[in-house]
Amino acid sequence: MLVSKEARRTAPVFGVIIPMPTEFHAFKLQLGDKESYKEEVIAGRKYFTKLFEKYTLVLCECGIGKVCSGTAAVVLLDHFNADVIVAAGVAGGLKEGIAIGDVIVVDSVMQHDFNCYPFVPRHTIVNIGVDVMHADKALTTTLQGIAEEFLKKNYSTIVPPCVRETHGLSWPRLHVGCSISGDKFLENVDEKMELIKRIPAALVIEMEGGAVGQVCYEASKPFVSLRIVSDLCDGNGLDNYDAYCTHVASKVLYAILSSFFAQVA
Template structure:
């Protein structure tokens, strides 16, 4: 087994490369791939950059060039529902491209010629990520995010959610647009810019994948400010400790 770990931004993967044993780097397709062992797991870490095409290219290269057998995307996202708060964690059970619309030739959201609108994540990987996320909130959060930061971002009682994640090539910062998407896509928990494209690549190549996101903003008019501050101060710690728990515990049965 070889686990590919993708993030869009450096901050979303901060610490993981440094934690690798026997790390070696390879440059391909304008991206730096770092290969090594993460808590006993053979892994490849890479930054995709932002957007669906960037995510799809990165996932394809991980499989075809670097031989990964499983792909994990970790990073931040905007809330997909008003009940989901900054600091919550979402794990995808399926992913959809919310800006895909080839109607009337095909139904809205359906990727033409695949027959699918919702691309599933791997059930086993997702359940292991859920366990890792719950473990992080219960055992690690208070130690790795200090009281001042928790107060600044309102991280009082973060929760874990599982549901639909929607991806599109736009930064969502209008609450009316989120409400409309939520009405069109029942079960929506988060919006971001890469996951559904990665899920489509993995589906077509027969590679198990999972997507976990930390909610960085409420996808409203203040989203850009919330996003930049949160990614820098908080999200990297969430990602590091959840991936560590996932590798140490969740992958043992693989």
């Protein structure tokens, strides 16, 4: 929807970082025809800007890994003047009791592969002196409430029983907690158990959120993060991974976040 110049100046800008095309699928479908959004390529990455009545949405399909997401976050903050950064996508479940399809509202992020010991404790980011970067508390609380409402009232519409059966999904649960990031896809049970022992607070693992958290921490900008569990870091269930991301995770992410944008704006 096109809006006035005055509305553009006052409407909040949400910058959304999504790693893979399959995770991005539902978002791209909702962009509409090419006349309804603007596409730009900056530093090799595509950014899609769409104006709504109450907010502006800038989407970036950033690619996999911390460098990709970190550079995307910088561009969203610097070039697009994003007010809030959103890190979204799938993640591998670590904590016992987490199942494929569960929804994770991330309240903090860490980089599990960052290690400058003995100069600083393991996981501590040297130039900022912290190991945990916290998502914005108020926005995270809002996101949690929206996710809870979605699972109660709208999940079965977005992911009908036939789709759940195809992917072997039970009814998803909502979790709130820490997501850890590193530049490695985890599919080894021994490595998984070592990470659980080393960072017991971690609920899930992915490859981008820690970098987004660091950029926002250094820039004093708020971020939130939403993840859908895609696997349990054990090498199982990967044959159907792309289809799951496209037809389940992407749709759930879009449904929750579109409500979040409208409510926060």
